[in-house]
Amino acid sequence: MATKTLTGGKNTGASARAPRSSLRRQGWVTGVLMVLPYTIFFLLFSMIPILYGFGVSFYDWSLLGDKTFIGLQNYVNLMQDEEFRTNLLNTVLFTVVSVPLITGVGLLLAVMVNGIRKGQAFLRISFFMPYVLSVSVISSIWVIFLQPYTGLLNRVLRGIGLINSEIFWLSDSTLAWASIIMATLWWTIGFVFVLFLAGLQDIPESYYEAAGLEGANRWQTFRYITFPSLSRVTVLVVVLQTIASFKIFGQSKLITGGGPAGATKTVVFSIYENGFQTFQMGYASAIAFVLMLVILVISLLQTLLMRRFGE
Amino acid sequence: MLDRIYPYVVRIAALLFALMFLTPIFWMLSLSLTPEGGSLFAGGFNVSLDNYKTVLSRAPIFGWMGNSLVVSVVTTALVLLLASMAAYSFSRIRFPGSKVLFILFLSAMMIPGEATLIPLYLLMRDVDLLGTRVSLILPAIAGPMGIFILKQFFDGLPKDLEEAARIDGAGFFKIWYRIFLPLSRPALAALGIFTFIGSWNDYVWPLISISDKAYMTITLGLPMFQSSYNQEYALPMTANALAAIPVLIVFLIFQKQIIKGIAFTGGKEM
Incomplete structure (x- = not known):
């Protein structure tokens, strides 16, 4: 392969042999040198931390560095930790609700916008704009947006007669999750939307013409042409969303502070609290490895699914 | 009939969604341009940058x-x-x-x-x-x-x-x-x-x-x-x-x- 790259596989005459082998050696050296800088960063800030973290998870490890090897004890404790189990369950529930919701709404918006020529740029901008804001900005906007009495949402709901008493969005565990999901949808839908929009624009016009000739109605066209053509994008979106949902932390920390009474704490919240508030580094590392394992399984499922749906 | 109005329904729905998505951002700007407790629409468009000056003087x-x-x-x-x-x-x-x-x-x-x-x-x-x-x-x-x-x-x-x-x-x-x-x-x-x-x-x-x-x-x-x-x-x-x-x-x-x-x-x- 390297030979082919060097000579284009054409000039294989005897006269080219000597310079070619020296070029090839020079090529190896350049090749290694060009990969080296990244590799150093990779080793120092990805590989070594992972291995180190895995090691730490077998210790009772305090912030100041007092450590005792305790084998699998952290993992055993983890399984009996009521709070961790609650946080894990919260994270799973959030994922199960938000992934289909965000994927579905993103697809709906993309299908709507794809059919509109005039004003498409305005729609694209509107749906994508929140995505460029940081989690701090969107969280604070939503906290103020959701306030009882003064917040815009309650005022609008009261104005159109949907409610007649104040909703305390952030004081009830179900409503607090609903708030986090609303804010997350608003913030991240732009990403899902543009992926679907790009997928829709890749579907050849001829497919739709053929469906039109067959007399397919709008729903049939969507069901048998559009949706199957988007299978790759859909798998991609679902997997990326699932992984992102499992890692949710910022919204829960900043919108609800994990409350009310810890009802909106998540797995990464557990890492944060155990690692950096009670400083149990070993225990927090064990949680991080459980999270990593879950995400690895999702990624492997993705690889299998992608293979199934092919190119 | 439904085919005739469908494009308009989609356009209106898309526009409504877009306005909903923009609302929190407008709300943010509205609150920032009016004194505490006010809003752009209630205050008769009395816009001031006082809040901006205050925030910039209190936080880097x-x-x-x-x-x-x-x-x-x-x-x-x-x-x-x-x-x-x-x-x-x-x-x-x-x-x-x-x-x-x-x-x-x-x-x-x-x-x-x-x-x-x-x-x-x-x-x-x-x-x-x-x-x-x-x-x-x-x-x-x-x-x-x-x-x-x-x-x-x-x-x-x-x-x-x-x-x-x-x-x-x-x-x-x-x-x-x-x-x-x-x-x-x-x-x-x-x-x-x-x-x-x-x-x-x-x-x-x-x-x-x-x-x-x-x-x-x-x-x-x-x-x-x-x-x-x-x-x-x-x-x-x-x-x-x-x-x-x-x-x-x-x-x-x-x-x-x-x-x-x-x-x-x-x-x-x-």
Whole structure:
């Protein structure tokens, strides 16, 4: 392969042999040198931390560095930790609700916008704009947006007669999750939307013409042409969303502070609290490895699914 | 009949959705431009910038944004440089073991950053980097996604050009620099946008690493400033607006490239 790259596989005459082998050696050296800088960063800030973290998870490890090897004890404790189990369950529930919701709404918006020529740029901008804001900005906007009495949402709901008493969005565990999901949808839908929009624009016009000739109605066209053509994008979106949902932390920390009474704490919240508030580094590392394992399984499922749906 | 009105229904629904999506941003601007308890529509459009002056005098918003900018720009530049070099090597040179190394990098894409928070904290503390802006940049460069995306792009470039250059005696490094980088400007732009937004919005690692107010990024400083206000919304909202407006302006100017870049990079993320 390297030979082919060097000579284009054409000039294989005897006269080219000597310079070619020296070029090839020079090529190896350049090749290694060009990969080296990244590799150093990779080793120092990805590989070594992972291995180190895995090691730490077998210790009772305090912030100041007092450590005792305790084998699998952290993992055993983890399984009996009521709070961790609650946080894990919260994270799973959030994922199960938000992934289909965000994927579905993103697809709906993309299908709507794809059919509109005039004003498409305005729609694209509107749906994508929140995505460029940081989690701090969107969280604070939503906290103020959701306030009882003064917040815009309650005022609008009261104005159109949907409610007649104040909703305390952030004081009830179900409503607090609903708030986090609303804010997350608003913030991240732009990403899902543009992926679907790009997928829709890749579907050849001829497919739709053929469906039109067959007399397919709008729903049939969507069901048998559009949706199957988007299978790759859909798998991609679902997997990326699932992984992102499992890692949710910022919204829960900043919108609800994990409350009310810890009802909106998540797995990464557990890492944060155990690692950096009670400083149990070993225990927090064990949680991080459980999270990593879950995400690895999702990624492997993705690889299998992608293979199934092919190119 | 239904067929006749369908396009109009879709247009009206899309417009309503768009207005709903824009509402929180308008609400933010409205609260920031009027005194506490007011709003644009109730106050008869009495707009004032007093809140902005107050927030800027009470919090180093621009300093925090400067930190975010420095961290994001340096991260993005280094990611583009290191990833494009490595991706070129993987795509065109191939040395013994290059395939194994590439697969190792590729599998590291599945590792969530959250898994390395604890060890990164301990290691950064050991080398006295904890709490610095450098500590925010280094781990972000170690992400392998850029290599993967650029290698895919490089693999698709035709080989004729570099062959001509090689006959003229150009070495691999020169070909990367003179031919590959200029040709892959769209891919580099897309990856750059993706990296920049990711770095600008990073929250959990800065939260753990940085404690000195002077080194905080805007994502970190903003909630800290806002936490001292309770039952008061104009000033926190103004702080949001200050953090959001520059980002939104950049977005509106480059929206086409940004949206394309995110779709390109996101779509390749596997």
